[in-house]
Amino acid sequence: MIVRMNELKKQEGRIFLITGANSGLGYETSKFLLERGATVIMSCRDLLKGDKAKQELLKFKFSGKIELVELDLSDLNNINKFAEFIKNKFNYIDVLINNAGIMAPPKTLSKQGFEIQFAVNHLAHMSLTLELLPMLNEKNNSRVVTVTSGVQYFGKIEWDDLNGNIKYDRWGSYAQSKLANVMFGLELNSKLKEINSKTSSLLAHPGFARTNLQPKSVEANQSWQEEIAYKIMDPLFQSARMGALPQIAAATLTSAKGGEQYGPKYNFRGLPKICKNAPQALNRGSRKKLWEISEKLLKTI
Secondary structure (H helix, E strand, C coil), X not given: CECCHHHCCCCCCCEEEEECCCCHHHHHHHHHHHHCCCEEEEEECCHHHHHHHHHHXXXXXXXXXXXXXXXXXXXXHHHHHHHHHHHHHCCCCCEEEECCCCCCCCCCECCCCCEHHHHHXXXXXXXXXXXXXXXXXXXXXXXXEEECCHHHHHCCCCCCCCCCCCCCCHHHHHHHHHHHHHHHHHHHHHHHHHCCCXXXXXXXXXXXXXXXXXXXXXXXXXXXXXXXXXXXHHHHCECHHHHHHHHHHHHHCCCXXXXXXXXXXXXXXXXXXXXXXXXXXXXXXXXXXXXXXXXXXXXXX
Protein backbone atom coordinates (compact mmCIF):
# COMPACT_ATOMS: atom_id res chain seq x y z
CA MET A 1 0.00 0.00 0.00
CA ILE A 2 1.38 3.37 -1.06
CA VAL A 3 0.63 6.24 1.31
CA ARG A 4 -0.95 9.29 -0.29
CA MET A 5 -0.19 12.38 1.75
CA ASN A 6 -3.82 13.57 1.65
CA GLU A 7 -4.59 10.57 3.87
CA LEU A 8 -2.68 12.20 6.71
CA LYS A 9 -5.08 14.11 8.93
CA LYS A 10 -4.78 17.42 10.71
CA GLN A 11 -2.70 17.23 13.89
CA GLU A 12 -4.19 19.96 16.11
CA GLY A 13 -3.70 19.32 19.82
CA ARG A 14 -0.96 16.76 19.26
CA ILE A 15 2.62 17.15 20.48
CA PHE A 16 5.59 15.80 18.52
CA LEU A 17 9.19 15.76 19.74
CA ILE A 18 11.77 15.53 16.94
CA THR A 19 15.51 15.14 17.43
CA GLY A 20 17.79 16.84 14.91
CA ALA A 21 14.89 19.07 13.85
CA ASN A 22 16.77 22.06 12.45
CA SER A 23 17.81 20.58 9.08
CA GLY A 24 17.16 17.87 6.53
CA LEU A 25 14.51 15.29 7.36
CA GLY A 26 13.86 16.78 10.80
CA TYR A 27 13.21 20.25 9.40
CA GLU A 28 10.87 18.94 6.69
CA THR A 29 9.00 16.79 9.22
CA SER A 30 8.64 19.80 11.52
CA LYS A 31 7.33 21.90 8.63
CA PHE A 32 4.76 19.29 7.61
CA LEU A 33 3.44 18.90 11.17
CA LEU A 34 3.34 22.63 11.92
CA GLU A 35 1.37 23.19 8.73
CA ARG A 36 -1.20 20.74 10.09
CA GLY A 37 -1.54 22.42 13.47
CA ALA A 38 0.72 20.30 15.68
CA THR A 39 2.93 21.51 18.50
CA VAL A 40 6.49 20.55 17.55
CA ILE A 41 9.31 20.33 20.08
CA MET A 42 12.36 20.88 17.91
CA SER A 43 15.44 19.52 19.65
CA CYS A 44 18.74 20.68 18.14
CA ARG A 45 22.41 20.29 19.02
CA ASP A 46 23.20 23.87 18.00
CA LEU A 47 20.70 26.44 19.28
CA LEU A 48 21.88 29.11 16.82
CA LYS A 49 21.14 26.83 13.89
CA GLY A 50 17.95 25.75 15.61
CA ASP A 51 16.76 29.32 16.01
CA LYS A 52 17.53 30.05 12.36
CA ALA A 53 15.35 27.09 11.35
CA LYS A 54 12.63 28.23 13.75
CA GLN A 55 12.60 31.75 12.26
CA GLU A 56 12.34 30.29 8.74
CA LEU A 57 9.36 28.18 9.81
CA LEU A 58 7.63 31.09 11.56
CA LYS A 59 7.60 33.00 8.25
CA PHE A 60 5.03 30.51 6.93
CA LYS A 61 2.58 31.53 9.70
CA PHE A 62 1.50 27.93 10.24
CA SER A 63 -1.15 27.23 12.87
CA GLY A 64 1.15 24.90 14.82
CA LYS A 65 3.44 25.95 17.67
CA ILE A 66 7.21 25.57 18.01
CA GLU A 67 9.23 24.85 21.14
CA LEU A 68 12.99 24.94 20.53
CA VAL A 69 15.17 23.00 22.97
CA GLU A 70 18.90 22.26 22.98
CA LEU A 71 19.98 18.62 23.00
CA ASP A 72 23.46 17.33 22.19
CA LEU A 73 23.11 13.56 21.82
CA SER A 74 26.87 13.04 21.74
CA ASP A 75 26.90 13.56 25.52
CA LEU A 76 24.56 11.07 27.14
CA ASN A 77 24.56 13.06 30.37
CA ASN A 78 22.46 15.69 28.58
CA ILE A 79 19.53 13.35 28.11
CA ASN A 80 18.31 13.23 31.72
CA LYS A 81 18.39 17.04 31.97
CA PHE A 82 16.58 17.39 28.66
CA ALA A 83 13.92 14.84 29.67
CA GLU A 84 13.35 16.64 33.00
CA PHE A 85 12.81 19.92 31.15
CA ILE A 86 10.28 18.28 28.81
CA LYS A 87 8.45 16.62 31.73
CA ASN A 88 8.18 19.96 33.52
CA LYS A 89 7.03 21.83 30.41
CA PHE A 90 4.53 19.35 28.96
CA ASN A 91 2.01 16.89 30.39
CA TYR A 92 2.31 14.40 27.55
CA ILE A 93 3.85 13.66 24.16
CA ASP A 94 1.95 12.03 21.31
CA VAL A 95 4.94 11.09 19.14
CA LEU A 96 8.69 10.92 19.64
CA ILE A 97 10.61 10.92 16.36
CA ASN A 98 14.19 9.72 16.83
CA ASN A 99 15.49 11.45 13.72
CA ALA A 100 18.97 12.86 14.48
CA GLY A 101 21.97 11.01 13.15
CA ILE A 102 25.65 11.00 12.29
CA MET A 103 26.93 9.33 9.12
CA ALA A 104 30.37 7.83 8.49
CA PRO A 105 32.78 10.24 10.23
CA PRO A 106 36.44 9.46 10.95
CA LYS A 107 36.87 7.50 14.19
CA THR A 108 35.36 9.72 16.87
CA LEU A 109 34.31 9.02 20.45
CA SER A 110 31.36 10.43 22.35
CA LYS A 111 31.82 12.22 25.69
CA GLN A 112 31.44 8.83 27.39
CA GLY A 113 34.00 7.13 25.13
CA PHE A 114 31.61 5.25 22.85
CA GLU A 115 32.03 5.17 19.06
CA ILE A 116 30.11 8.28 18.02
CA GLN A 117 27.67 6.67 15.57
CA PHE A 118 26.71 3.87 17.96
CA ALA A 119 26.38 6.48 20.73
CA VAL A 120 24.29 9.08 18.90
CA ASN A 121 22.29 6.98 16.45
CA HIS A 122 21.48 4.15 18.87
CA LEU A 123 22.37 4.58 22.55
CA ALA A 124 21.27 8.21 22.92
CA HIS A 125 17.92 7.60 21.25
CA MET A 126 17.33 4.48 23.33
CA SER A 127 18.06 6.46 26.50
CA LEU A 128 15.81 9.33 25.43
CA THR A 129 12.97 6.98 24.51
CA LEU A 130 13.07 5.15 27.85
CA GLU A 131 13.10 8.48 29.72
CA LEU A 132 10.04 9.77 27.85
CA LEU A 133 7.94 6.58 27.69
CA PRO A 134 5.82 7.56 30.74
CA MET A 135 4.85 10.81 28.97
CA LEU A 136 4.01 8.94 25.78
CA ASN A 137 1.91 6.45 27.70
CA GLU A 138 -0.35 9.28 28.85
CA LYS A 139 -1.95 9.29 25.38
CA ASN A 140 -3.78 6.63 23.38
CA ASN A 141 -2.10 5.60 20.13
CA SER A 142 1.13 7.39 21.02
CA ARG A 143 4.18 6.38 19.03
CA VAL A 144 7.94 6.18 18.96
CA VAL A 145 9.28 6.46 15.41
CA THR A 146 12.96 5.59 15.01
CA VAL A 147 14.58 6.69 11.76
CA THR A 148 16.97 4.17 10.27
CA SER A 149 18.53 3.88 6.77
CA GLY A 150 18.59 1.53 3.83
CA VAL A 151 22.06 0.44 4.97
CA GLN A 152 20.26 -1.52 7.73
CA TYR A 153 20.05 -4.38 5.20
CA PHE A 154 23.85 -4.56 4.97
CA GLY A 155 24.53 -3.98 8.66
CA LYS A 156 26.15 -6.39 11.07
CA ILE A 157 26.42 -6.12 14.84
CA GLU A 158 30.07 -6.59 15.79
CA TRP A 159 29.36 -8.16 19.15
CA ASP A 160 33.04 -8.38 20.10
CA ASP A 161 33.92 -4.92 18.81
CA LEU A 162 30.87 -2.62 19.09
CA ASN A 163 33.15 0.35 19.63
CA GLY A 164 35.38 -0.31 16.63
CA ASN A 165 38.46 -0.52 18.84
CA ILE A 166 39.93 -3.53 17.04
CA LYS A 167 39.01 -2.40 13.54
CA TYR A 168 37.14 0.77 12.63
CA ASP A 169 35.31 1.01 9.33
CA ARG A 170 33.24 4.18 9.23
CA TRP A 171 30.61 2.81 6.84
CA GLY A 172 30.48 -0.52 8.67
CA SER A 173 29.93 1.31 11.95
CA TYR A 174 27.22 3.44 10.34
CA ALA A 175 25.45 0.34 9.02
CA GLN A 176 25.78 -1.27 12.47
CA SER A 177 24.12 1.74 14.12
CA LYS A 178 21.28 1.76 11.59
CA LEU A 179 20.68 -1.98 12.07
CA ALA A 180 20.73 -1.32 15.82
CA ASN A 181 17.95 1.24 15.26
CA VAL A 182 15.75 -1.44 13.72
CA MET A 183 16.58 -4.00 16.40
CA PHE A 184 15.81 -1.45 19.12
CA GLY A 185 12.55 -0.34 17.47
CA LEU A 186 11.27 -3.90 17.08
CA GLU A 187 12.33 -5.01 20.54
CA LEU A 188 10.75 -1.90 22.07
CA ASN A 189 7.49 -2.69 20.29
CA SER A 190 7.57 -6.28 21.59
CA LYS A 191 8.11 -5.06 25.16
CA LEU A 192 5.31 -2.48 24.85
CA LYS A 193 2.88 -5.10 23.53
CA GLU A 194 3.71 -7.42 26.43
CA ILE A 195 2.54 -4.79 28.94
CA ASN A 196 -0.45 -3.66 26.85
CA SER A 197 1.02 -0.18 26.55
CA LYS A 198 -0.86 2.63 24.79
CA THR A 199 2.40 3.33 22.93
CA SER A 200 3.71 1.54 19.84
CA SER A 201 7.12 1.59 18.18
CA LEU A 202 7.57 2.05 14.43
CA LEU A 203 10.47 2.56 12.03
CA ALA A 204 11.14 4.62 8.92
CA HIS A 205 13.91 5.10 6.40
CA PRO A 206 14.22 7.92 3.83
CA GLY A 207 15.88 6.12 0.92
CA PHE A 208 18.30 8.37 -0.96
CA ALA A 209 17.49 11.86 0.31
CA ARG A 210 19.54 15.04 -0.03
CA THR A 211 20.35 16.18 3.49
CA ASN A 212 23.34 17.74 5.24
CA LEU A 213 24.67 14.25 6.08
CA GLN A 214 26.37 13.82 2.70
CA PRO A 215 28.33 17.12 2.61
CA LYS A 216 29.20 16.74 6.31
CA SER A 217 30.65 13.28 5.63
CA VAL A 218 32.71 14.60 2.69
CA GLU A 219 33.97 17.53 4.76
CA ALA A 220 34.80 15.45 7.83
CA ASN A 221 36.73 12.83 5.86
CA GLN A 222 38.26 15.16 3.24
CA SER A 223 37.30 12.50 0.71
CA TRP A 224 37.33 13.58 -2.93
CA GLN A 225 36.34 10.04 -3.95
CA GLU A 226 33.20 10.27 -1.84
CA GLU A 227 32.41 13.72 -3.25
CA ILE A 228 32.65 12.39 -6.82
CA ALA A 229 30.50 9.38 -5.91
CA TYR A 230 27.75 11.64 -4.56
CA LYS A 231 27.86 13.77 -7.73
CA ILE A 232 27.50 10.67 -9.91
CA MET A 233 24.63 9.37 -7.77
CA ASP A 234 22.90 12.75 -7.50
CA PRO A 235 20.13 11.99 -10.06
CA LEU A 236 19.04 9.08 -7.84
CA PHE A 237 18.55 11.28 -4.78
CA GLN A 238 15.15 12.73 -3.88
CA SER A 239 14.50 15.87 -1.88
CA ALA A 240 14.67 15.96 1.89
CA ARG A 241 10.92 16.65 1.87
CA MET A 242 10.27 13.40 -0.01
CA GLY A 243 12.74 11.61 2.25
CA ALA A 244 10.81 12.80 5.30
CA LEU A 245 7.51 11.32 4.13
CA PRO A 246 8.13 7.78 5.49
CA GLN A 247 8.70 9.05 9.04
CA ILE A 248 5.72 11.39 8.72
CA ALA A 249 3.58 8.43 7.63
CA ALA A 250 4.83 6.27 10.51
CA ALA A 251 4.12 9.12 12.94
CA THR A 252 0.66 10.16 11.75
CA LEU A 253 -1.04 7.54 9.58
CA THR A 254 -4.04 6.23 11.52
CA SER A 255 -3.66 2.73 10.05
CA ALA A 256 0.05 2.42 10.95
CA LYS A 257 0.82 -0.34 13.47
CA GLY A 258 3.66 -1.08 15.85
CA GLY A 259 6.56 -2.98 14.33
CA GLU A 260 5.94 -1.61 10.83
CA GLN A 261 8.63 0.18 8.88
CA TYR A 262 7.88 2.79 6.22
CA GLY A 263 10.23 3.54 3.33
CA PRO A 264 10.11 4.79 -0.27
CA LYS A 265 8.09 2.79 -2.81
CA TYR A 266 11.11 2.10 -5.01
CA ASN A 267 13.48 1.30 -2.11
CA PHE A 268 15.48 4.51 -2.47
CA ARG A 269 12.86 7.01 -3.76
CA GLY A 270 9.13 7.53 -4.15
CA LEU A 271 6.06 7.90 -1.95
CA PRO A 272 6.13 5.93 1.30
CA LYS A 273 4.89 2.39 1.78
CA ILE A 274 5.36 -0.37 4.34
CA CYS A 275 8.72 -2.02 3.72
CA LYS A 276 10.58 -5.01 5.15
CA ASN A 277 12.65 -4.78 8.29
CA ALA A 278 16.26 -5.94 7.97
CA PRO A 279 16.32 -9.77 8.23
CA GLN A 280 19.14 -9.54 10.81
CA ALA A 281 16.74 -7.63 13.09
CA LEU A 282 14.07 -10.33 13.12
CA ASN A 283 15.91 -12.61 15.56
CA ARG A 284 14.41 -11.93 19.00
CA GLY A 285 17.43 -13.44 20.75
CA SER A 286 19.79 -11.00 19.01
CA ARG A 287 17.49 -8.09 19.75
CA LYS A 288 17.33 -8.97 23.43
CA LYS A 289 21.11 -9.33 23.53
CA LEU A 290 21.61 -5.87 22.03
CA TRP A 291 19.01 -4.41 24.42
CA GLU A 292 20.74 -5.88 27.47
CA ILE A 293 24.20 -4.74 26.34
CA SER A 294 22.86 -1.26 25.62
CA GLU A 295 21.16 -1.05 29.01
CA LYS A 296 24.40 -1.99 30.74
CA LEU A 297 26.33 0.64 28.78
CA LEU A 298 23.77 3.31 29.66
CA LYS A 299 23.97 2.37 33.35
CA THR A 300 27.72 3.04 33.34
CA ILE A 301 27.17 6.75 32.65
